[in-house]
Amino acid sequence: MKQSIYKIIENIALTSTVFKMVLEGDVSDIKNSGEFINIKLEGKYLRRPISVCDVDATTVTIVYKVVGTGTEQMSKMPVGTELDVLVGLGNGYDLSLSGEKPLLLGGGVGVPPLYNLAKRLIKDGKEVTVVLGFNTKDEIFYEQEFKDLGATVFVTTADGTYGIKGFVTDAMKNIDYSYFYTCGPEPMLKAIYKASTTSGQMSFEERMGCGFGACMGCSCKTLTGYKRICKDGPVMKKEEILWED
Amino acid sequence: MGRLSVNLCGIELDNPIIPASGTFGYGYEFAELYDINCLGTFSFKGTTKDPRFGNPTPRIAECKNGMINAVGLQNPGVEKVVSEELPKLKKCFNKKVMANVSGFAVEDYAYTCQMLDKEEQVGWLEVNVSCPNVHGGGMSFGTCPEAAAEVTAAVKKVTTKPVIIKLSPNVTDIVSIAKACEAAGADGISLINTLLGMRIDLRTKKPVIANKMGGFSGDAIFPVAVRMVYQVANAVNIPVVGMGGVSTAEDVIELMLAGATAVEVGAANLIDPFVCRDIINDLPAVMDKYKINSLQEIIGGCK
Known part of the structure; x- marks a missing residue:
């Protein structure tokens, strides 16, 4: 983990509520796909945890949805704004278990952390299939970006306005995969947990x-004991997940 | 003694800065970030007789200039704290540590304190009679002078280490409770724990926190801490450890002027993990600015 100042070099709308922000600074502590960063905002007490979408030598990209006053504030920040950010948080995805044909399933703003994951898996020579699930056509983002990486991409919309009508699990049924990686709302994770025929994360x-394991604010019960979503997670293996309700 | 050092219940601290219980784990997460031996000491995660998962999530809510938590004393229980956490703590911290203890019955407090009394590294027992996040215990002991005194007396019987009773601000007369603890043998008083608070989500029209209510902490509670430290320090003859919304060297000096011998830093650690190290580094220059030669001399300096 590292605390440092980052400069916004891009902050653009991808849809009416989803924005992409590129931050420039010391990204050396960002190690794994699926990690998150924690951003201090003027006038807000708690930092805002946002998953890492992509990282290169000098920048980190986040894709975030405006859901409250904090993210709304972020969406209005001009290029050049400097932010106090903690980076290198969370465990991230374990790529070593992917097999040859990993399937990546993202729902809504669960899509971004899969981008860097897909990039790394493809670089490792894996045959990557991605299913991106959205409610409706207007909410879709990053379809082309995943295609440009060389992944096979399916898009589902709940209302059928684009791609396959239904949920990511409807697309999943017809795909041959060796392992899965997912991020999205909890009902989607539960559905994938039930529908999946392989192990996954x-x-x-x-x-x-x-956001770094000190306060026990985000604890959950798993089959392998109590875990902190921020420090022991946010990524959990299918075998350790305990659904409480 | 250095100009930053203070004496807390017979043990000298290099400086008065103590990360507060529940915001610093058992120390080792922070030891990955900086050498925590720069601290005066720290108060480790509230420990109970039996293991506890704590409350359901969400446990955290944002507030203006603060936060609410309802963690609910998640901890592995005193036996595992002794067998697993303290050995890890010892590897990254070579000073006396403050053991924070909570309970649901007088006997629980005594049992946990007796176990921790045997640990050489434990310098002080900070007995929390003020947790707002557990039912049938915690704060209920700290809102009544007789019950607080009963816990104090029971703990004093099982330990020779200094006993500091951590009080709740959620009371009408904090002075009477502090005095009852002193009369029952307390070696020190620490305050304030969090203020009971609540937030409601306008979209769902439900409480943000699963436990509905929780402990409000952060910058916003600092004036309450100053007032209560001042009231208690002027009413008892034992040391007072001040806390509540502290995030700067100036805050530390203000609480010490109000009567605090040492100062705990809580929620600020969660926002800025380096805050305690930075406060310690900032103190000499801030002392110079206010013409303060040594911190021990300013304790209770505001009359």
Whole structure:
């Protein structure tokens, strides 16, 4: 983990509520796909945890949805704004278990962390299939970006306005895969948990206090004991997940 | 003694800065970030007789200039704290540590304190009679002078280490509770724990926190802490450890002027993990600015 100042070099709308922000600074502590960063905002007490979409030598990209006053504030920040950010948080996805034909399933703003994951898996020579699930056509983002990486991409919309009508699990049925990686709303994770025929990894979300394992604000029960979503997660293996309700 | 050092219940601290319980784990997460031996000491995660998962999530809510938590004393229980956490703590911290203890019955407090009394690294027992996030215990002991005194007396019987009773601000007369603890043998008082608070989500029209209510902490509660430290320090003859919304060297000096011998830093650690190290580094220059020669001399300096 590292605390440092980052400069916004891009902050653009991808849809009416989803934005892409590129931050320039010391990204050396960002190691794995599926990690998150924690951003301090003027006038907000708690930092805002946002998953990493992509990282290169000098920048980190996040794709975030405006859901409250904090993310709304972020969406209005001009290029050049400097932010106090903690980076290198969370465990991230374990790529070593992917097999040859990994399937990546993202729902809504669960899509972004899969981007860097897809990039790395493809670089490792894996045959990557991606299913991106959205409610409706207007909410779709990053379809072309995943295609440009060389992944086979399917898009589902719940209302059928684009791609396959239904949920990501409807597309999943017809795909041959060796392992799965997913991130999205909890009902989607549960559905994938039931529908999947292989092992896999799921990234979870919870309201956090610190984001680095100190406060126990985001604890959950798993089959292998109590875990902190922020430090022991956000990625959990299918075998350890305990659904509580 | 250095100009930053203070004496807390017979043990000298290099400086008065103590990360507060529940915001610093058992130390080792922060030891990955900086050498925590720069601290005066730290108060480790509230420990109970039995293991506890704590409350359901969400446990955290944002507030203006603060936050609410309802973690609910998640901890592995005193036996595992002794067998697993303290050995790890010892590897990254070579000073006396403050053991924070909570319970649901007087006997629980005594049992946990007796176990921790045997640990050489434990310098002080900070007995939390003020947790707002557990039912049938915690704060209920700290809102009544007789119950607080009963816990104090029971703990004093099982330990020779200094016992500091951590009080709740959610009371009408904090002075009477502090005095009852002192009369029952407390070696020190720490305050304030969090203020009971609540937030409601306008979209769902439901409480943000699963436990509905939780403990409000952060910058916003600092004036309450100053007031209560001042009231208690002027009413008892034992050291007071001040806390509540502290995030700067100036805050530390203000609480010490109000009567605090040492100062705990809580929620600020969660926002800025380096805050305690930075406060310690900032203190000499801030002392110079206000013409303060040594911190020990300013304790209770505001009359």
